[in-house]
Amino acid sequence: MQRPLIIALDLDNAEKRKELLAAFKEEKLYLKVGMEMFYREGAQAIHELKEQGHSIFLDIKLHDIPNTVKRAMKVLAGLGIDMINVHAAGGKEMMKAALEGLEAGTKAGSVRPKLIAVTQLTSTDQAMLKDELCIWEPLEDVVIHYAKQAQEAGLDGVVCSAKEVPLIRGYCGQDFLTVTPGIRQASDDVADQKRVVTPEAARELGSYAIVVGRSITTSETPYQTYQTMKAKWEGNHEKTNC
Ligand code: C5P
Numbered sequence: 001m002q003r004p005l006i007i008a009l010d011l012d013n014a015e016k017r018k019e020l021l022a023a024f025k026e027e028k029l030y031l032k033v034g035m036e037m038f039y040r041e042g043a044q045a046i047h048e049l050k051e052q053g054h055s056i057f058l059d060i061k062l063h064d065i066p067n068t069v070k071r072a073m074k075v076l077a078g079l080g081i082d083m084i085n086v087h088a089a090g091g092k093e094m095m096k097a098a099l100e101g102l103e104a105g106t107k108a109g110s111v112r113p114k115l116i117a118v119t120q121l122t123s124t125d126q127a128m129l130k131d132e133l134c135i136w137e138p139l140e141d142v143v144i145h146y147a148k149q150a151q152e153a154g155l156d157g158v159v160c161s162a163k164e165v166p167l168i169r170g171y172c173g174q175d176f177l178t179v180t181p182g183i184r185q186a187s188d189d190v191a192d193q194k195r196v197v198t199p200e201a202a203r204e205l206g207s208y209a210i211v212v213g214r215s216i217t218t219s220e221t222p223y224q225t226y227q228t229m230k231a232k233w234e235g236n237h238e239k240t241n242c
Contacts, residue, residue, distance in 0.1 A: 077105025
């Protein structure tokens with residue numbers, strides 16, 4: 001199974017994105033387009049990136065009534081994206097509707113985009129779960145419960161911390177995809193991420209894909225940093241000079 005390193009395109013504007021991608025020359029990348037970029041630049045930017053041969057994870061985290069999510073997913077599937085997500089908190093019916101929408105919107109002969117669920121945001125802690133969301137269960141149990149709900153709804157996987165991967169794969173099986181942000185090299189600035197994991201640790205923990213933002217986008221040499229992190233993620237770093 002090919003395991004992607006997904007670059008999070010969290011940049012201020014289109015010029016900065018183009019400047020960053022220019023450093024990668026002809027390399028075909030897996031890129032994460034978040035709400036900020038999608039709301040700013042819309043479908044046109046996705047079409048451009050697809051034309052350049054890149055794969056796209058549209059990190060749009062839909063959460064609404066099932067009918068609205070289904071209709072939105074049908075439209076978004078038409079963009080030819082490769083992966084998209086919803087909040088598991090929207091419930092099983094909503095997740096099933098999202099999947100139906102994606103299937104309906106996928107062009108004949110194309111592969112349906114992978115659909116994954118956000119279990120609990122990494123900005124949510126145990127106190128917030130209890131005090132603000134009125135959820136009294138341990139955070140870890142909530143994450144497992146949501147992952148199982150997502151699987152029962154037919155989704156392909158979840159976004160989670162790499163540290164949660166062994167547990168989730170234990171409950172949902174080895175084929176259930178785990179897409180893990182919060183990745184840093186040992187020497188990197190952690191910034192606002194709380195529980196970071198190195199690419200090599202994410203590999204050992206069994207992540208399906210890692211999402212890397214600032215370690216690459218703020219690097220003075222983004223292409224070299226990408227290659228180094230990719231080699232570590234793929235377990236090839238001992239064979240390179242990095
Ligand atoms: O710059 P950094 O590597 O921390 O970026 C991580 C990316 O993954 C950001 O786009 C962030 O929004 C996203 N993300 C996350 N934690 C989640 C879900 C998404 O960091 N639980």
